[in-house]
Amino acid sequence: MAGKNRRLSASERRAQLIDVGRAAFAKNGYDATSMEEIADRAKVSKPIVYEHFGGKEGLYAVVVDREMDYVVRRIAEAIASGSPRERIERAALAFLTYVKDHPDGFAVLSQDSPSAATRGRLSSLLNDLAERVGDIFAASFKEAGYDARTAPIYAHALVGMVTFVGRWWIEVRKPAIEEVAKHMAALAWMGLRHL
DSSP states (O other): OOOTTOOOOHHHHHHHHHHHHHHHHHHHTTTTOOHHHHHHHHTSOHHHHHHHHSSHHHHHHHHHHHHHHHHHHHHHHHTSSSOHHHHHHHHHHHHHHHHHHOHHHHHHHHSOOHHHHTTTOSOHHHHHHHHHHHHHHHHHHHHHTSOGGGHHHHHHHHHHHHHHHHHHHHHHOOSOHHHHHHHHHHHHHHHHTTO
16 A cells, blocks of 8 residues: 555546545535635645646546446446346446445436536436437347337436436435336336337
């Protein structure tokens, strides 16, 4: 383990600032998070944060991109094989596992983004996430011989369901996410199986 007084390399400092920024944005939202707070939490000067990200917007963009990439990768892995119902359940479980294991990242993605805050609507980030998941669903459906045109429906339904169920689950932490994913897949399957 590194000594207390060892200086972090540029890449280690950048990773630290991303972690600190994610936690601050998750706790306070974008607008209420300041560069001073991020610098204080990281125990660095503000110019160090600006040097790495150019400003709060740059840091926020990196945090969001990393979280979205992570979620999309997990969902892509989850729906790579199986029947349509299995794919839905695996995708729900992958997203719920993200909610459980990365609550700060989930909080950032499920809050109103800066551009949406004034319009008071659901985060534009979730719409962006659903579009990316839709692309993954479309490729997976096409490869499996299913109608790829339905992929955006499944992707938006998944992101919407998991976001609201995930917000509820974070508060109660029960039942187990595997059981929650089964129920969500059953609901989706009962309603969507005839499409």
